[in-house]
Amino acid sequence: MKKYIIILFISLFSFAQQTPAPKQSKSILIIGGIAHIGNGQIIQNSIISLVDGKINLIGNAEVIKPSKHDLIIEANGKHIYPGFIAPNSTLGLVEIDAVRASDDESEIGEFNPHIRSLIAYNTESVLVETTRPNGVLLAQITPRGGRISGTSSVVQLDAWNWEDAVLKNDEGIHLNWPKSYVRKGWWAEPGGIEANKNYGKQIEEIEQFFTNAFAYLKSSGEKKDIPYEAMKGIDSHKKTLYIHADGEKEILDAIQFKRKFNLQNVTIIGGFYAYKVADELKKENISVLLRRIHDLPLLEDEDVNLPYKNAKTLVDKGILVGLENAGDMERMQTRNLPFYAGTCAAWGLNRETALQLITSNTAKILGIDENYGTLESGKSATLFISEGDALDMKTNNITHAFIDGRQISLESHHTELYERYKEKYQRK
Structure with a gap:
C-alpha cells in the first residue's frame, strides 16, 4: 500500500513548470493589432515596439514609421492587452x-x-x-x-x-x-x-x-x-x-x-x-x-x-x-x-x-x-496577443505572451492533454 501512495505522490508532482523564457535580446515589432491600452482607450490599427523588456513606442500604424526590428509579428485583426x-x-x-x-x-x-x-x-x-x-x-x-x-x-x-x-x-x-x-x-x-x-x-x-x-x-x-x-x-x-x-x-x-x-x-x-x-x-x-x-x-x-x-x-x-x-x-x-x-x-x-x-x-x-497595467511607452513589455476578445471564454485564444519583453511559453498540462486527445480523435 505504501508503494502505491509513494507512486501517486510522485506522479502528482511530476509535472514541472515550463522553463522560464530568457531575457529579451531581440527587438520585436507588433503590427496591425487592436490595442486595448488598459486605461479605457483603444488603438484600432496599432504598432507596438518592444525593446530591452520595455514598450519602446506605441501608436497608430498609419502614422508611425518605426525603425528596423529583429522580429515582426503581424497581428492584423487580433487583440493586444496588458498582462492581467x-x-x-x-x-x-x-x-x-x-x-x-x-x-x-x-x-x-x-x-x-x-x-x-x-x-x-x-x-x-x-x-x-x-x-x-x-x-x-x-x-x-x-x-x-x-x-x-x-x-x-x-x-x-x-x-x-x-x-x-x-x-x-x-x-x-x-x-x-x-x-x-x-x-x-x-x-x-x-x-x-x-x-x-x-x-x-x-x-x-x-x-x-x-x-x-x-x-x-x-x-x-x-x-x-x-x-x-x-x-x-x-x-x-x-x-x-x-x-x-x-x-x-x-x-x-x-x-x-x-x-x-x-x-x-x-x-x-x-x-x-x-x-x-x-x-x-x-x-x-x-x-x-x-x-x-x-x-x-x-x-x-x-x-x-x-x-x-x-x-x-x-x-x-x-x-x-x-x-x-x-x-x-x-x-x-x-x-x-x-x-x-x-x-x-x-x-x-x-x-x-x-x-x-x-x-x-x-x-x-x-x-x-x-x-x-497599461500599454504605454516606457512601461514593461508585459502583454499578450489574442485572436479574439480576451474577456470572452468563447473567443479568447492567446497566440503570444510577453513578460518584461520575454516571450513566454503558453503550454501547460492542460494544453498537452488537449493536443493528445485531439490527435486521438483525428485518427478516426
Whole structure:
C-alpha cells in the first residue's frame, strides 16, 4: 500500500513548470493589432515596439514609421492587452489541498504581520502555468489565516524562483476584520445567523495591537519585536493595509479604524456590501478588490444577479475597483479572472472599463502602475496577443505572451492533454 501512495505522490508532482523564457535580446515589432491600452482607450490599427523588456513606442500604424526590428509579428485583426493581474491570490502557496506538505498558505497564531508569503511562493507550481494561456501574467501572493495573515508581494508568473519572480516586495499587510455575526451549524445543516458576542472585544484586540506596534516603532528600545517590526511602513504610509471585510457594518467599522489610526493606504478586500457605503469609501479614498463575481449572493433573499452588478455600482460611485478570486478552488480558478471582468461588462460596465478591473485599476491598488497595467511607452513589455476578445471564454485564444519583453511559453498540462486527445480523435 505504501508503494502505491509513494507512486501517486510522485506522479502528482511530476509535472514541472515550463522553463522560464530568457531575457529579451531581440527587438520585436507588433503590427496591425487592436490595442486595448488598459486605461479605457483603444488603438484600432496599432504598432507596438518592444525593446530591452520595455514598450519602446506605441501608436497608430498609419502614422508611425518605426525603425528596423529583429522580429515582426503581424497581428492584423487580433487583440493586444496588458498582462492581467490576479490580486489576493494563494497561487504557488498550495499545490494539493489534501497533501499537507504542499500547503503553505497560513501559519499558526493570530497576529502575524511578519509572515512573508513571498518566500513560500513555489514557481514550479503546475497551477501557475495554467493561468498564462488566459492572459494572467502577474499576481499578488497573499497569505491566509489568523487576524493578521502576513505580508503579500507581487510577482510575475514566469520565473526560476521567488527571487526572480518578485516585482514588489512585501507591499502590504492583510488584516481579516472580525464578523459582526456568526453562522450556526454547518453547510449541510445550517442553523441560522446570530450576533457575534465577541465582535467588540476582537476589534479592541486589533486596536491594541496597532497601538502597541506604532508605539514600538516610535521608540528607540534595543529589544527587537519581530511582529511589530513588520508593521513598519503601515505607520509611514509606504505599505498598504488590506482589510478583508464583506459586511456593511464591518466595512464602516474598518473605515472608522482607518480614521482613528490615521492610515492613508487602505484597500477593502471582498467588499460584497461595499456598494451600501460607497460614499464613505469615496470620501476616505479607499479602493476595493471585489470578491469573486461568479458566485451567489450572501443571503437567500437577495437578487441572484447582485454579484454581477456590484462592480458597476462601485465604479459609478467613483471607487477604484479591482477583481479578486479568493474562495473555493481559488488557485485553479485564477485562469477565469478575465471572464469575471467579461461578466461585469455583460452587466452594465463598458467593456474597456471592465478591462481596467484586472489591469490598470489593480496595478494602481498594488502600487505597480508605474510599470504595469497599461500599454504605454516606457512601461514593461508585459502583454499578450489574442485572436479574439480576451474577456470572452468563447473567443479568447492567446497566440503570444510577453513578460518584461520575454516571450513566454503558453503550454501547460492542460494544453498537452488537449493536443493528445485531439490527435486521438483525428485518427478516426
